[in-house]
Amino acid sequence: MTKLTADESDLLIRIDDKEELRPYFFRKAKGLKWFDSLSRRGYFNPNQNPPPVVAKEEGYMSVPFWPALDYLVSTSPELRSKENSAYAEKFIELIRSVTIYAIDHKFSNFRTWWQFSKIIQNIPSRLIYEKDIGFIDYWLNDPYERGLILEEIGVKWLAALLESNDDHCKKLAVMLLDIIYRLEFHQSEHEFGNEKEVRLRFRHWDAKKITEAIAGKAGRKLGREAIKIFQAQLESVLVNLNNDRWTYVWRPAIEDHEQNHNISNTKDIILEAFRDSVLAYIEASPAASRTYVEELLNSPFKTIGRIALYAIDQQFQYLSAYVDQINIDHFNDNFRHELWHLLKNHYSRFHPDQKSRVLETIKNLATLDDTGEKKDGSTAYQQLIWLSAIKDYGDDIIQLYQQCLEIVGGEPELPDFSNYTTYGRVDHKSPFNEEELLSLSVGDLVKRLEAYRENFKPSPRFNEPSLEGLAMTLRQVVKAEPLRFHNQLDKFSKSNFSFVHELIEAFLELWSEKVQLPWEEIWSSLLDFCENIIKQDRFWAPGNAEKMDSFVEDRQHGIVGCIGRLIEAGTKSDEHAFSEKFLEQAEKVILILLEKQKGKEFNLENDPVSVAINSPRGQCIEALINLTLRSCRLANKQSGSYSAIWTHFEPIYSKELARAEMGEYEFITLVANYLPNFLYMSNEWVSANLDNIFDQKNYQKWLCAMSGFAYVNIIYKEIYHFLKVNGHIIRALDDDNFRDRIDKALIQNIAIAYISDYEKLEDESSMIHQLLVRRKYEELSQLIWFIWTQRKDENLRTKVFELWPRLLGVIDLNTREGKKLASKLCDWSVFVGEVNGENKNLLLKIAPFAEEEYNTHDLLESIAKISKKQPDEACEIWLKMLEGSSMDFPEEAVRAALTNLVSVGPDGQRQAKAIVSKYLEANNERPHQWLREITEPGQNG
Template identity: 40%
Template sequence: MVNPINVSEKSALERAVKNPPLLPLLVQKVSGRGLQWFDAFENAGLLKPEKNPQPIQTEEGYFRVPSWIIAEYLVSSSELLKEEQYGDYAARYIQLIRDTTQYAIQHEFGNYRTWWQFSKILCNVPPKLIDIEDIELVEYWLSDKFESGILLEELAIWILKLSEDTSEHAKQLVTALLDKIYICSYKPKKFGSKGSIEAEFTYRSYSFRQFIEKTSFKVGQIVGLNAVTILQQCLEEILKRQNDDMYSTIWRPAVEEHSQNISREDANGLVLTAFRDALMGFCLTSSEAAEIYIKQLLAGDYQVTKRVAIFVLGECFDAWEEQTNSILLNPDFFTCHYQHELWHFLAKNFNKFTPEQKQNVFNIIEVINITEEDSDKCDEGATAFRQMIWLTAIKDHDVQALSLYKRAFAITNQEPVHPDFSSYMSSGWVEHKSEMSALEMISIPTNELVNVLNSYETPIRRFDGPDLEGLAKEFRAYVKANPAKVIDEIEFLKNLKLIFIYELIEAYSELWRKKEEQQLDWDKVWQNLICFCSDLVSRNEFWSQENSKEQSAFVANRHWVIGSIGSFVELGCQSDDHAFNISLIEPVKDLMWKILCKQEGNEFKEDSDAVSVAINSPRGKCIQALINLALYMCRQAQKTGESHEVAWWCFEPIFDQELLKAEKGEYEFATLATNYLGNFLYLSNNWVMTNLPNLFYPKNRRGWLCAMQGYSYVNKLQTAVYAYLKKQGLLIKALDEEILSDRTKERFIQLIAVSYLLGIESLEQDNCLIKIVIDRQRPDELRHLIGFIWSQRERDGNNDELAQKVFALWPLLLALVDTDNLEGKKLASQLCHWAVFVTRLESEPLAWLTKIASFAEVEYNAYDLLINLARLSKSYPLEAAKVWLAMLELPSYDYPEESIREILRNVESQESGKFLANNIVDKYLENGYQRPMDWLRDIRKK
């Protein structure tokens, strides 16, 4: 018998009905008090299906899904439904769930928050009161377009509780649930052949994986065959629709969890995991029925389900009859399709095999035969290698297996690295092999070695055999191991093919970069290498069309060699404490000039990332080397007390020539000159200022695009250059240029902001660029301007001066806030970041923050605003509370917890603060968040 609520409780309920904002407080108070409130809420009309709130579309185009406050009480009180005496109430709760869901179905809306609460209630209702048809309601919950993964955690709990019930009805409920949960949809593949499709679940993959890990083994163990069959059918349907059964060793190399698996979060991978675990649970508790089922799987049409069956057979070997395990001892399974699972089946259990089973394995391995590609003749090496794959699984368990393994190894002289995988993915580059080792190269005279290397041709063998690339890498190792010998005999190497010359230069680059081989006579190394490279590029055949052709992926051509020379030179003069002798500056300059006269530039399209193209092109690498060489020479002149103008004059004619290359369609220098503009100002301020019109190429569109991209990487504001770009209108022109990337434009916004913050420009100037940017009212530009200035909060030494600069901009931006459109609200939200500059929450800053606070959550900036309000509330508690209340005009989340607690503490400490604190927590309650009220209670208790 449940007693009705008393008079005072009825009065409280009536007040809450008349004043809905009070309802959350009432629900919080009565939660857990008993079932009498169910009658009271029902009589008050609060449990009607139409009371379940529908998603609300905001003016910004988003949807907000409100909480049904009453559902919190329903969940807490449903704990009592476990008791048999409240069976009639349990039936009424179930009917409420049915009616509410049916109403939502009829009116075509959902509320995942309500469905989540309902799923909690189902965990407390006796299974016998739930009809199989009720699972249709769960299917509708799971189809919610805004969220469904949140249900999976509660449904997992419910399934586990149902599994504890031994009744057949409970098992049927679990089966029906699985049937609804494992429903996936299909869509065209984003990448793939025309007509190909892929499966997907609506749940977040992480949530679904957690569900699978919690439930699969248990449902297989308790529910048994019905549960396993549902998962098998789901998996096979996905395999059929995606047509990926034959490729399973690629998307799922291992049935068990393994680092090689690349599709753990894909639909096929998730269902495979669920099927595997459920089958394991089934086999461990119902071995006789499972054995029949396993045999059916092995005779089925799908390789994936066969692989799962083999895996389970291997894990539960002792549970099966000899006849069942012997099914796998069939040549049809000794293939790459089943290699991983069968290999481990053998490795784990071979020592338990009967003599007949062992001999059967040997017989199968013995008849393996791999033929040559162009004939039916047996490829002895490939056959032995394939046999070794299976023999590695059993050689440690049997003397005969070890003997057969040794015999195969004598043929191949090579062991399988990952014998349990038909294909194995490893990070890094392809491992190329060489028929000749670096050690063998040492024994060959250098002049003969050149002939050996140049005459090498890659044999037609397996894909993993030795090749030209492997030989080249081995030659690099030979050079690094014998740098002194090689540099002494480098004259013999001038006729080497370019692939080996590239490795030669790279070998010395690596030694120099790591500062190894300090005992080397580096002066000789540099002298001989520069002469070698100079002779190389002086030969007409080096510049032939043949040498510039694209080779295979890892074979160097002329462009590789040029790039390697440029990078090596740059390494040699970047740092004065690790540089080549200054006597080499002139020959190195001549070498670079020879190259730049002949090496063509890379293609620059209008939409190219010019800097990336320039710094990685062969020509660009040589230009960078030349710039660093000029800097090196000028630094050396300065160290001796001389003017570096004389040094600069040696390079000026070359750079003058490079300035003209943009007119000829070569844009490396156009990009790199502005990219290195700070360095050029050091080399010759006069040259830069004289050539600014040529450097920024306003008449050559592509050259100008390259120059502006290069300049966007300059980190330091150069006042004179900035003044020129401003006067010519090039910065604003760049902001209007559609081809330029957002990153490039953002850098120019930053440049404009820095000029303002440093006082180079002021708002009083008619042509102040930051004011022009604000007046343009471009949302992306303003958003980045606000964010960049915010990022300077801890970098500026004079924070007061920085704050004053910010406060001068604030009203200009605030004037653009149009709260009638989404962009205006986003701008207001972005401005909330600037609360960090406020130290006195009074006068104008208080008015500014109050105006924009209500839009903080539009761009998810309420979190940051609350952190700053917590800081300000120490000195301005009531003012902070007023801004906070303004923020809560739109729904906001109840975090960060520490900031909310701190503001509440500071507000509560004021005589008139209790009213404000109550208003604040009421706002949170209206939106379904009761934690702030709990925190306020804690504060008041203390």
């Protein structure tokens, strides 16, 4: 090794004397020639590695950096040369001594271990011993940082060791795998149950990164030596967490899939490491791996059996023989995803006897009730799941598939998944997660919920577990496994109402999401359950009708409205409705609720429609209306008449109408809102009750009715005439208690009445005439805007050009509001197909005001359109617009209009120059540049 020169030796003396020079020296020094001299001077002594110290900020520790490490790291690549093997031994000995010193003195310095992790990669592997891996294990326990060390040791060094064919390197790799994937089990924080959680020593993103980098490579290079490490860890997870019983709950798909909800959990990372190593092992050693796959398929752990099924699917060319070992025990929720895809992907390649065995197994699947009787709907649903995987592989299969489809009513939306991934956001923290609750039987789940509820004490601290969080998690649990719950709802009949609410809400969401299930059985159980709940005396106890801070006894604001929305959802659409045979029971449930549920308070500050549709009573009324409409449609389809249906329901609605006199205004609001539907059910009843519905003698009642009517999008001539003649519309427009939404809706109704020829401009009693006479800015602004929204109606132009001059006649262009209205009228330029004397004058009057309300954009687009056929007229309107605005956006419209002018010839070119001159006068040079680009292509101006 080259000796130090005199100058270099002097430099060492200087850094001995001046500590402040050392960091700079160690950053700059390179080469092994320095090592011995530095070592003799004590710079590599173990006590030079600094321990963490208390930081200035209270509660924090600072981890100092050992400057000598810069030199050691930068020099370590030289250790790869055989000629430097003596130094390689010195480096590894240094690493050992420093680590032992830290262990003896009970401290750790992650910065040092991080740099050692870089150095050790350059030391020949033959010099690394078993005890050295133990030192690395110590590094990976650093209390302040481990990810940086893991990156070097796992992602880089371990990967390099796996690439080597040297037996010693493989041994080191196995040892590293063992320490990297060492698990730690901890008790869960909540006080109920005895659940555990598992962790690796690293942040989940660090662990996931190393797994992606080395799991497959380990399986391919090390075979079963690596796999047995991952398998042992996975089995440890399954035993300690007791989650193999419902394996599909915590891991819906063995492969990487968006349905897997906790992909960063340690248990998922361990599973993925095992999965990837197994697949790589099979690919690398297909013959040797077969007996191992057989062991996995027959494993007592369902999760491992799933991995075997997944492996057979992925490597079918090597493992097809193991289809023979698939039996009826695999046709259940735990194995569904992997087996379903194995059948879907490879059934056509099965041997005839394998196909026959699979089909017979599916035919023999059955769901039994408590008495042992087969449940047709659930059985068909269960068979349909598996048939959907193979339905394209034979006429006999498709025939059986169609039979099941008719019973169920539709194919499951996600037949390959046992639990429906409709997991929503739970803002409140739950003491138990979904996996824990799903692992319980329904009876044990009910006991767990009630035990927590009885012992629950609200915490003043933020983000603590709560009853609301638990109830909302229950909803997700039911949605994940609806068929485990639908025929055991009676077990919840005595449960706390917060749990009952979420239970019903779960099935409502499943129905609304159109998840294919045996709904006939579910609706039967669900309506029985609802009826049972609302018939209980405790349900109507006075305390339950109040909104509680803790969410717990929220009967009025929860269950009543939820049942109403459930029945509404089941009757609203003929394409997605429950069976006709449930209508009578649903009506019974609704009538019980309407009889007992009081209305909400209505006041002048709130929107009546919002109050009505969000109140429990209002939601039940909407359910009744939709149920009645459904009954009418069915009767009309069957007999051509539904008068008997209306005769049955009419007394109920008349009774509801009278409740407004008791201060309950939900129905009066909703009957006006659903007026078109009531006209369908009974025009006579509506006509006879119009004065009662729009009752001007009862101001709150009238406000509610007019608010409800304002949301009606269809205008009926008779109703509109009634409201106009009796002064309801004018009164509403003048009433300060109405929100803008109602005024806008009424203006739109007036516009539609005008467009539909219900009213004439010349008729002084017409509402359209009244709007012009009133000259109110807000009303005219809304009228202009709404008619513009109807611009796609080709038949509207006559009406527009009849109204346009009348509007300009009442607008004062000398006022700010008048100029703004003129600007809004620029949007009506879209109705101009061809400029003539009449409409040109209209455009010229409004063009100077285009930018008052930022409508230059639309006017320029119209000018560009006009310029194609009428460049002179376009130029005249454009110049008029430029009197008030120098806006040049959109650029495409300006360029198009200039191009069209230029294409006319010399006159058009003069017009184009006149236009851009106006822009230049306003210090806007862009149109001038665009004109040059048009007239002088290739020039940059």
